[in-house]
Amino acid sequence: MNDATTLRLRARPWQLVRQTMGGPVAMMDKIRDLMTAVTHYGREDLVRMRLERLRRLGHIDSIPNRIQRIVGAIDMMRFFIVPAAADYYEEKGLDFRFHSLLRFLDDPASVIDPTGFNSTRDNIIGHVMQVVHANPEYDFQLLDTFEDGMAEMERQLRDVLSDRHPRAASIKAIVEEPDYHTRLLEHVVAYRANPADTAHLIRTNVAAKFRAEERTFGTVPAAMRYFSKMPNTLADAVTHLMTVRHFPLDLAEPEAPQAAAA
Numbered sequence: 200m201n202d203a204t205t206l207r208l209r210a211r212p213w214q215l216v217r218q219t220m221g222g223p224v225a226m227m228d229k230i231r232d233l234m235t236a237v238t239h240y241g242r243e244d245l246v247r248m249r250l251e252r253l254r255r256l257g258h259i260d261s262i263p264n265r266i267q268r269i270v271g272a273i274d275m276m277r278f279f280i281v282p283a284a285a286d287y288y289e290e291k292g293l294d295f296r297f298h299s300l301l302r303f304l305d306d307p308a309s310v311i312d313p314t315g316f317n318s319t320r321d322n323i324i325g326h327v328m329q330v331v332h333a334n335p336e337y338d339f340q341l342l343d344t345f346e347d348g349m350a351e352m353e354r355q356l357r358d359v360l361s362d363r364h365p366r367a368a369s370i371k372a373i374v375e376e377p378d379y380h381t382r383l384l385e386h387v388v389a390y391r392a393n394p395a396d397t398a399h400l401i402r403t404n405v406a407a408k409f410r411a412e413e414r415t416f417g418t419v420p421a422a423m424r425y426f427s428k429m430p431n432t433l434a435d436a437v438t439h440l441m442t443v444r445h446f447p448l449d450l451a452e453p454e455a456p457q458a459a460a461a
Contacts, residue, residue, distance in 0.1 A: 212297065218372040219304040225365070229307055232322065236308040239317040246316045249344040258340050258419050263426040270436045271426030272314045278446040279412035280313060286409070287331075291375055298373070305329055305369045314422075315341045324352050325366065328359055328380065329373050334417035335383070339390050341419065353387050356380060414452040421452040 220226060239245060243265060250262045263271065288295040303310045309326035312318045315338065318326070327338045342348030358364035359371070360380050374380070416422050428450050430436045 215301055215372050216304060219301045219369045221366070221369055225369070232306070232308040232319070233311070235319065236311060236317060236322060239319075240312075242317075249316055252344045253340070253419060253423075256343055258343065259423040260420075261423070261427055263423060263429065264431055266433060266436050267426050267429040267431050268314065268316070270429040270439055271422065273440060274425070274429070274443075274446070275416045275422065276313050279409060279416045283409045283412065288375075293375060301373050302329060305366065305373055320345045320348055320351060321355075323348075324355050325370075327352065327383070328356060329370050331374060331376050331379050332383075334413060335386065336390075336418050337416070337422065339387075339394070349387065349391050353384070353391065356384050356387060360384065411448055411451040412446055414454065415446075415450075424452065425450055 221229075246268075247262070250259065253259045254262065285295045288298055299310070306322065306325045306329060309318065309322045309329070312322070315323055315326075318341075320342065323338055323341050327335050332338070339349060339352070342352055345351075355364055359367045362368075364370070414421060415425050430439050
């Protein structure tokens with residue numbers, strides 16, 4: 200076992216904070232990336248360009264409008280990302296709020312964009328490497344919006360494993376599963392070889408109560424189908440957010456049909 204990858208479980212909180220922050224140069228780079236991510240939020244043209252590429256690649260059939268994407272992203276956060284992560288970290292005996300702080304200190308730009316459509320290639324890659332994912336396929340499909348997205352994902356991951364990556368120490372201070380990056384690299388290589396025939400889940404637990412949410416938000420095509428079902432006017436969007444308190448199972452991605460027995 201590589202001790203560096205278990206630092207999250209054995210180091211004192213102040214040590215983790217210091218390591219994830221990095222030095223002055225690293226902090227300036229992070230602030231610059233954060234400002235870039237913030238400015239992208241107003242660039243609907245950039246988001247549409249990436250969504251159009253996803254449609255050309257066959258990842259999505261239609262493009263939800265901006266209101267639908269905002270409402271869908273909020274539902275993704277409140278019904279899946281936050282509760283599933285909190286459940287996972289509670290099982291690990293880790294404070295979810297402190298873990299979120301470490302994620303922000305390591306890469307603030309990757310924390311503010313739940314859908315990833317406003318994120319840069321390296322923001323997405325950094326996010327996948329710092330968070331033990333229930334299902335990284337969504338992020339891989341986002342990386343397909345960049346010509347070199349998955350190739351760069353593999354390169355940077357190999358650099359983290361060999362400690363050549365400039366953020367290797369910071370990332371390893373966050374990740375709580377010691378073999379995550381090794382398993383992730385195997386997953387990346389398999390996905391690049393055959394995206395349609397890659398096992399989905401690589402995290403050691405996804406609670407059964409989140410299976411419908413994972414099916415719905417775990418891939419870009421499924422998430423976009425859900426987003427397309429969201430209200431497309433401001434008034435209806437506000438009504439949805441104020442009245443829908445639980446994940447609407449009637450809008451969930453259906454389960455894949457079971458293969459017939461031989």
